[in-house]
Amino acid sequence: MNVLTIDTATPAVSAGVVRRDDDGTVRTLAERVTVDARAHAEQLTPNVLGAVSDAGLTVADLDAVVVGCGPGPFTGLRVGMASAAAFGHALGVPVHGVCSLDAIGIHTDDDVLVVTDARRREVYWARYRDGVRIDGPAVNAPADVALDSSTAVAGSPEHAALFALARLDVAYPTPDGLVRAVGDWGDPQPLVPLYLRRPDAKPTVPKSSVPKSAVAERK
Known part of the structure; x- marks a missing residue:
């Protein structure tokens, strides 16, 4: 099977295409990586399309998607996992999530x-x-x-x-590493991001939700 791999859990915006044989043997056909912690949203789709093209395939030739689910920063993980889910839905192929580490x-x-x-x-x-x-x-x-x-x-x-x-020389999640990390190629489990802590951004509390007693105390 031809597997699209995506990982955005680190500063490396990674996309690859891996051939996985029936005996479990894996071989990376192509890989595109941009190391930029601020470029996940801008670079991921071009890297995906570039990797697929470099592999001599089209997206219609993909049979599955594997995505790194972290741990990693909130924004980076959201970009990668949402994109993987979107590709899987559009192509009608399963999406498997793995620990990026x-x-x-x-x-x-x-x-x-x-x-x-x-x-x-x-x-x-x-x-x-x-x-x-x-x-x-x-x-x-x-x-x-x-x-x-x-x-x-x-x-x-x-x-x-x-x-x-x-x-050791291995610095970032690799396409073949992501594929090898999939333990069960049966029905995929729901994608669960490994944030490990709450995001920095916090929602603003609407004024209507502030108790009147608190407003009175401020006055």
């Missing part, structure tokens, strides 16, 4: 810590043993992330440098 950790061996930028001087993290997640995902300050038996770190180079571990 898994698409990095699945490439690793031994005990590895995977970290990405959570802003606010924090990191999103998970631990993997032979490519299988054994802890996380979670969000913490780097100093509060227990290394346990981890011998190496992968993910955001800037944040991986905060840990006294050997650094």
Whole structure:
């Protein structure tokens, strides 16, 4: 099957096309990546169309969509997951959601810590043993992330440098990593974003909802 992959959980706006054979073998046919934390909305669709074209296919040749569901910032995840759902609906193909950190950790061996930028001087993290997640995902300050038996770190180079571990080259979720992270290719589960914390923006409280007693106290 031909699988469209999308991930916007990190500054890398990633789209790819992966061929998955019946025996589970995966091969990346094309990939378009723009590393810009402010360009998710502008770059995702061009990257998707570019990757499909680079693979020598049309969108009608796609059989499934896999999307990284985070953890990641609210706005970035919303762009990627909404786009994946829209492509799936328009093409009539299933959409599978996976943990974006898994698409990095699945490439690793031994005990590895995977970290990405959570802003606010924090990191999103998970631990993997032979490519299988054994802890996380979670969000913490780097100093509060227990290394346990981890011998190496992968993910955001800037944040991986905060840990006294050997650094691996895998920095962002990859198309084949996203496809390999799908555990069940049966009926997909509803897409659930892994925000891990509330968004920064808060809705404004309508004036009518403010108790009269509170208004009186202000006067």
